[in-house]
Amino acid sequence: MKLTIGSKSQQVKDLQTTLNQKGASLDVDGWFGELTAAAVASYQRQVHLPITGYAGKRTMAVLNNEPRAKFLSLSDIELAATELDVSMATIAAVAEVESNGCGFFDCHRPSMLFERHVFYRQVSKKDKSLAAVLSQKYPNICNQKPGGYTGGSGEYQRFNIAYMLDKDAAIGACSWGMFQIMGYHFSLLGYESAEAFKLDMEMSERNQLLALVKFIKADTNMHKALKGHKWAEFAKRYNGPNYKKNLYDSKLSQAYADALEFMPESDNAAA
Incomplete structure (x- = not known):
């Protein structure tokens, strides 16, 4: 709502x-x-x-x-802005466009989307023959093609089955939290394991935002584009080549302009 x-x-x-x-x-x-x-x-x-x-x-x-306790606060926005050396309005714009609005479902579990084709790929990296077997037995869990989405907290039904089959592959096959960061990025973000990443996403929206900070910092050009408000370049690196089709660059620009109306005066001065 x-x-x-x-x-x-x-x-x-x-x-x-x-x-x-x-x-x-x-x-x-x-x-x-x-x-x-x-x-x-x-x-x-x-x-x-x-x-x-x-x-x-x-x-x-x-x-x-x-x-x-799990909800994002204004001080969390300020912390992320400081970490990335950008204005709070800039972080607010990214949070508006690149997030799903809330980091938790009504059941209080972190929001996520399970991707069966990514699960297939993650399992294949370890054992191609096992991936083939699982795709025959669990086509809605392990499949070379995307799809089978339940949506909302119903995604945990598919995730739970995948988690029993291969914990790391299951976590890696999900986009987690407010910013839909794929679990297979856990090492890039500095987590010692996929499970550690999952546990962090379960803690709070603050932790989900700080994972976004790590994700942006891991790509120097993405970080540079964000600092310069080069929305097309940022969206291309964050959303992939279809960013233009979905107007992410335009949405980010507008969200930034809207955020300037509400952010503290000190933030506006820094923007």
Whole structure:
């Protein structure tokens, strides 16, 4: 769920009512306009959440007094910006476009997507004959072709079977957390094992963001493109050759412009 500019529903009314209880002065009309966006941003700043101006899963959870230990905070954005020597608005733009919005499913397990063709490839690196056998017995788990997606937390059903067959290959075959970082990158990111990477992704969105920092630092040209706001080059290196088809460069540019409206003044000055 994401309530943003233009949303109109009972959920928006409930959001406005809750924001008023937190100190806002909104008309409870069910229309998410500029004033509601400003109230959301003000609340996010007040409780040290990433400042977006829209209400997603993270903001709604905190508004409803749910535990927030696993959720990303504004200080985490600041830490990532410092580590990469970029502005907070730059990190916010990447988090907006290159993340799936929240690092955890409602079941509190880290968000992830299992790729059966990657599992096949990972197993093949160790034993091609085993990969062939598994592809015959478990075609939705081990397959040369992508597909078979369940979506959402249902992906854990396929992952659990793969994990019983080969733990490292299963972890490597998943894109993990907010930023969908493939598990097979664990060594590149400095983790001693695939299992250590998985455990880190299970801890918090902060750890997921810091994994992104490591991923960007591992590619000097990607890091340089990010620092220079060369969105096309950054998107090409992060998303691959189809970045243009999906307009990732345009989305990053717009997200950066939007983030400048909400980031602290000191961040705007540095941008």
